[in-house]
Amino acid sequence: MRFSASLLTLCLACVGATTATAADWSNNSMGYRFMPSTAEPDVSDKIIKNVFNFTHTSGDKLGTNQFSIDLLRSNAADPANGGGGNGAQEWIGFYKRSFSLKALTGRQDDYGLFKDVRLNARVDAGTKNTALAPQPFKGRVGASVALPVATGSWDLGLDLYKETNHDGIKKKFVSYDLTPALTSSWAIPIAGGSVEGFVDVIGPKGNGTRTEVLLRTSYMYNLADTGLRLGVGIESWRNKSGCNKNIQTHCTSTSPMLLADYKL
Numbered sequence: 532m533r534f535s536a537s538l539l540t541l542c543l544a545c546v547g548a549t550t551a552t553a554a555d556w557s558n559n560s561m562g563y564r565f566m567p568s569t570a571e572p573d574v575s576d577k578i579i580k581n582v583f584n585f586t587h588t589s590g591d592k593l594g595t596n597q598f599s600i601d602l603l604r605s606n607a608a609d610p611a612n613g614g615g616g617n618g619a620q621e622w623i624g625f626y627k628r629s630f631s632l633k634a635l636t637g638r639q640d641d642y643g644l645f646k647d648v649r650l651n652a653r654v655d656a657g658t659k660n661t662a663l664a665p666q667p668f669k670g671r672v673g674a675s676v677a678l679p680v681a682t683g684s685w686d687l688g689l690d691l692y693k694e695t696n697h698d699g700i701k702k703k704f705v706s707y708d709l710t711p712a713l714t715s716s717w718a719i720p721i722a723g724g725s726v727e728g729f730v731d732v733i734g735p736k737g738n739g740t741r742t743e744v745l746l747r748t749s750y751m752y753n754l755a756d757t758g759l760r761l762g763v764g765i766e767s768w769r770n771k772s773g774c775n776k777n778i779q780t781h782c783t784s785t786s787p788m789l790l791a792d793y794k795l
Contacts, residue, residue: 663699740773
């Protein structure tokens with residue numbers, strides 16, 4: 532399957548990057564989030580999803596690696612191919628490599644207002660067992676800056692974004708236009724836990740698509756020294772996958788989240 536090959540590419544890239552330079556530190560975690568009110572274009576805006584996650588993050592003398600994969604299970608409002616009352620199952624994974632400009636140049640002081648400047652490359656792959664059988668593969672390259680927060684981290688970046696996906700109506704893979712993507716992520720310690728999340732703004736990709744905005748943010752509370760965190764949050768997705776509300780329905784959703792993760 533195309534996704535199997537894409538996921539293998541992601542895993543090999545992650546392994547290759549982490550072994551090419553010895554990691555100075557690494558973290559692995561498993562997570563779960565419950566979202567009771569999500570939407571899928573042309574399907575429904577009241578889909579319940581249970582999401583299981585594995586994330587690996589590591590750092591070396593040049594920068595950081597991140598590999599993350601989600602398994603999303605929908606209720607029957609988002610049916611699997613063939614019906615039978617079963618909800619759809621979706622896999623989404625990405626690998627991101629970041630290079631620190633400070634590390635590459637040996638610079639000791641900050642870049643004006645910014646703590647660091649990073650060069651980034653990322654690939655995403657996914658698949659879903661619905662009638663339309665989407666199989667997105669995405670690539671993006673760009674740069675980001677580390678904003679001057681006192682504790683934690685807050686990054687702001689700009690990428691060039693390119694996507695291909697399976698068109699279930701035309702029964703073929705479609706290549707979309709190159710487009711800019713603005714992204715920001717944060718993790719700020721506060722009150723025994725942290726406020727963390729990201730926002731991703733992806734420009735129109737051609738074929739009638741609209742600007743897509745995904746915001747996911749949460750407060751995660753640390754349970755003493757157990758490695759377990761519990762939290763609440765919200766996900767807001769506008770024009771999912773470039774959905775055009777003039778020709779499609781259920782393009783936008785906002786859902787509360789209940790979350791848990793455990794550091795391995």
